[in-house]
Amino acid sequence: MDxxxxxxxxxxxxxxxxxxxxxxxxxxxxxxxxxxxILAKAKELNYQPxxxxxxxxxxxxxxxxxxxxxxxxxxxxxxxxxxxxxARENGxxxxxxxxxxxxxxxxxxxxxxxxxxxxxxxxxxxxxxxDHNYLHKFGSKRLPLVFFDRIxxxxxxxxxxTNDYESSFLATEHLIEQGCRSIAYLVVNKSLxxxxxxxxxxxxxxxxxxxxxxxxxIVDCSNSYEENSMIIKEALTQLKPDGIFTSVExxxxxTYYACYDLNIxxxxxxxxxxxxxxxxxxxxxxxxxxxxxxxxxIGEEAAKLLFTVLDNQAGKNRLNExxxxxxxxxxxxxNK
Amino acid sequence: MDxxxxxxxxxxxxxxxxxxxxxxxxxxxxxxxxxxxILAKAKELNYQPxxxxxxxxxxxxxxxxxxxxxxxxxxxxxxxxxxxxxARENGxxxxxxxxxxxxxxxxxxxxxxxxxxxxxxxxxxxxxxxDHNYLHKFGSKRLPLVFFDRIxxxxxxxxxxTNDYESSFLATEHLIEQGCRSIAYLVVNKSLxxxxxxxxxxxxxxxxxxxxxxxxxIVDCSNSYEENSMIIKEALTQLKPDGIFTSVExxxxxTYYACYDLNIxxxxxxxxxxxxxxxxxxxxxxxxxxxxxxxxxIGEEAAKLLFTVLDNQAGKNRLNExxxxxxxxxxxxxNK
DNA sequence: TTGTATGCGTTATCAA
DNA sequence: TTGATAACGCATACAA
Numbered sequence: 001m002d003x004x005x006x007x008x009x010x011x012x013x014x015x016x017x018x019x020x021x022x023x024x025x026x027x028x029x030x031x032x033x034x035x036x037x038i039l040a041k042a043k044e045l046n047y048q049p050x051x052x053x054x055x056x057x058x059x060x061x062x063x064x065x066x067x068x069x070x071x072x073x074x075x076x077x078x079x080x081x082x083x084x085x086x087a088r089e090n091g092x093x094x095x096x097x098x099x100x101x102x103x104x105x106x107x108x109x110x111x112x113x114x115x116x117x118x119x120x121x122x123x124x125x126x127x128x129x130x131d132h133n134y135l136h137k138f139g140s141k142r143l144p145l146v147f148f149d150r151i152x153x154x155x156x157x158x159x160x161x162t163n164d165y166e167s168s169f170l171a172t173e174h175l176i177e178q179g180c181r182s183i184a185y186l187v188v189n190k191s192l193x194x195x196x197x198x199x200x201x202x203x204x205x206x207x208x209x210x211x212x213x214x215x216x217x218i219v220d221c222s223n224s225y226e227e228n229s230m231i232i233k234e235a236l237t238q239l240k241p242d243g244i245f246t247s248v249e250x251x252x253x254x255t256y257y258a259c260y261d262l263n264i265x266x267x268x269x270x271x272x273x274x275x276x277x278x279x280x281x282x283x284x285x286x287x288x289x290x291x292x293x294x295x296x297x298i299g300e301e302a303a304k305l306l307f308t309v310l311d312n313q314a315g316k317n318r319l320n321e322x323x324x325x326x327x328x329x330x331x332x333x334x335n336k
Numbered sequence: 337m338d339x340x341x342x343x344x345x346x347x348x349x350x351x352x353x354x355x356x357x358x359x360x361x362x363x364x365x366x367x368x369x370x371x372x373x374i375l376a377k378a379k380e381l382n383y384q385p386x387x388x389x390x391x392x393x394x395x396x397x398x399x400x401x402x403x404x405x406x407x408x409x410x411x412x413x414x415x416x417x418x419x420x421x422x423a424r425e426n427g428x429x430x431x432x433x434x435x436x437x438x439x440x441x442x443x444x445x446x447x448x449x450x451x452x453x454x455x456x457x458x459x460x461x462x463x464x465x466x467d468h469n470y471l472h473k474f475g476s477k478r479l480p481l482v483f484f485d486r487i488x489x490x491x492x493x494x495x496x497x498t499n500d501y502e503s504s505f506l507a508t509e510h511l512i513e514q515g516c517r518s519i520a521y522l523v524v525n526k527s528l529x530x531x532x533x534x535x536x537x538x539x540x541x542x543x544x545x546x547x548x549x550x551x552x553x554i555v556d557c558s559n560s561y562e563e564n565s566m567i568i569k570e571a572l573t574q575l576k577p578d579g580i581f582t583s584v585e586x587x588x589x590x591t592y593y594a595c596y597d598l599n600i601x602x603x604x605x606x607x608x609x610x611x612x613x614x615x616x617x618x619x620x621x622x623x624x625x626x627x628x629x630x631x632x633x634i635g636e637e638a639a640k641l642l643f644t645v646l647d648n649q650a651g652k653n654r655l656n657e658x659x660x661x662x663x664x665x666x667x668x669x670x671n672k
Numbered sequence: 673t674t675g676t677a678t679g680c681g682t683t684a685t686c687a688a
Numbered sequence: 689t690t691g692a693t694a695a696c697g698c699a700t701a702c703a704a
Contacts, residue, residue, distance in 0.1 A: 016674065017697090018677095021697095021698060025699075046474065048448070050698070052698095056388040056680050057700085071416055077409075094431065096430055098421075115385065116681090117429070137382070282593070284619050286621065341680095343681080358690085364683095364684095367689055367690085385683095388682090389680070389682040389696090391696095393684085393696055452697090674704085678702105680697105683696090684693100685694085685695105688689105
């Protein structure tokens with residue numbers, strides 16, 4: 001236990017605790033010399049104001065919680081990196097929670113966070129989009145919340161998203177231009193808003209080019225690697241698509257593995273494009289054409305958005321939605 | 337701010353705050369019926385004990401801090417995932433700090449953490465291994481600390497490492513067996529313990545096979561992508577090695593990019609092996625031979641180690657070092 | 673500019 | 689089994 005506290009420091013300096021306290025707050029009136037003396041002694045004795053006592057007193061924690069579905073994913077790692085940077089610049093710390101796409105964990109995390117541990121939450125929601133009324137039940141006491149990327153549409157809270165519809169449209173169109181006529185769309189959870197938006201871009205691009213939409217080309221995948229491998233292999237052999245558009249990175253990987261196994265040549269037999277923030281997409285075999293979201297920037301914007309809410313509890317005129325632009329980078333996996 | 341507190345709950349139930357408190361602690365004597373009544377009402381009113389008040393009172397935070405050099409790295413993402421899992425199982429939360437391999441940030445994080453914010457620290461040290469006596473100055477008040485992977489050898493604290501010496505030896509030997517005679521070793525920071533250990537395995541493997549060690553085949557890289565690209569290209573053109581062993585994942589990527597640019601064929605002209613936890617190493621062009629560390633397990637073990645220290649402040653008989661085994665997975669980048 | 677006194681929300685001690 | 693009370697370390701209103 002850190003046994004040095006404000007009282008001991010006060011005794012050591014023959015000052016009152018209030019004066020010591022003032023030396024550590026920026027706003028208070030205090031003699032410059034005394035302040036220097038205090039800070040010097042504090043450094044010598046290795047004193048720092050106890051975080052929990054301050055928080056209890058001030059009713060805020062200078063901490064924000066970040067909830068993500070997974071960590072071993074370039075997109076979320078980068079986003080967290082962006083959040084961390086902005087948070088640190090603002091003197092905030094970040095708590096990390098991983099739901100593993102488990103809805104129950106998400107609910108549990110959010111509930112526990114309402115005990116003062118965090119001042120705000122930045123979240124990308126779990127893949128299992130069931131009933132999320134649990135967010136409503138906090139009412140006005142709900143912690144400031146910012147969604148990024150994967151959101152619940154019916155929850156009114158600031159959000160950072162990307163132009164998914166346009167991106168999907170362009171991605172699908174790109175496949176069509178490269179000669180694909182039977183394009184499968186791989187998705188993890190159709191009902192999740194992000195899945196729906198992305199799917200709509202796909203559907204509309206097909207329509208524009210007068211390619212009939214076929215329900216069974218929408219391939220619903222899971223969170224299990226083994227299951228996906230099976231599902232994709234079956235789709236490849238049964239449906240024999242000539243193009244695949246995957247809504248998340250790991251489905252592209254699974255597709256690659258499946259093609260290796262089935263001896264399907266990419267891009268000769270099958271062209272592949274995917275949403276992905278993988279920095280080494282150019283190193284894949286073949287290099288992967290991607291829709292790349294500005295992951296770090298998304299994290300940064302989400303953090304900034306949260307801070308504007310925190311700074312302005314009145315909640316007036318707040319910006320409610322930031323839309324960033326993804327970039328399509330054409331590589332060999334969609335070569336003619 | 338959450339306006340429901342223990343006092344209000346007590347009033348609502350016509351009980352004292354102590355009784356309420358007891359309902360939330362496992363050990364205390366309390367009538368089963370009252371406890372149920374309290375918990376029910378608490379749920380109804382959405383009451384949770386305030387975390388900061390509890391912490392202040394109990395002098396612990398149920399929080400551990402994790403300090404890593406980078407996040408956008410499969411190894412650290414996976415390790416954090418492991419830590420998070422164990423922490424959560426133990427009712428702990430984790431704070432994340434990223435040093436970006438900046439020594440100053442590392443020092444600053446550690447210092448600030450000694451204000452009660454965390455009960456313990458799990459850290460993989462920054463690449464800039466300068467003076468780290470700063471860890472000594474806390475003396476007996478130093479927070480429980482566990483190193484993983486990248487450690488300071490002169491700091492006496494529990495650690496989780498992998499059998500780096502053996503792995504490097506085997507990796508080098510593998511290159512030799514595949515016909516390499518001029519093997520470059522790419523390292524980020526020679527002086528860092530992990531760099532030295534890994535380098536020694538390389539050196540000894542060369543010696544065993546009577547291949548003269550050449551100082552200039554040790555290529556010291558930096559943390560900047562651009563710099564590394566230059567350094568590696570120069571090494572490839574000047575030294576013309578027929579094998580490259582990289583001590584960290586991103587140097588392997590940089591090598592791939594350099595070879596693409598310079599039209600060097602892997603594995604024809606140059607064989608490449610790397611420490612890496614990249615799950616999609618099989619998808620690279622060519623698939624990358626790796627020494628794969630059990631990243632998630634390392635994180636889990638580090639967390640467990642920290643908890644044994646936390647549970648046993650006496651510090652007796654504590655296990656001080658856990659050594660896990662990496663696995664070499666041969667792929668096409670080292671094919672004959 | 674500095675000091676005194678109080679309370680933030682909780683839990684442990686002690687008494688009932 | 690329950691209640692009253694003090695204390696955790698700090699920051700603020702108010703007094704000096």
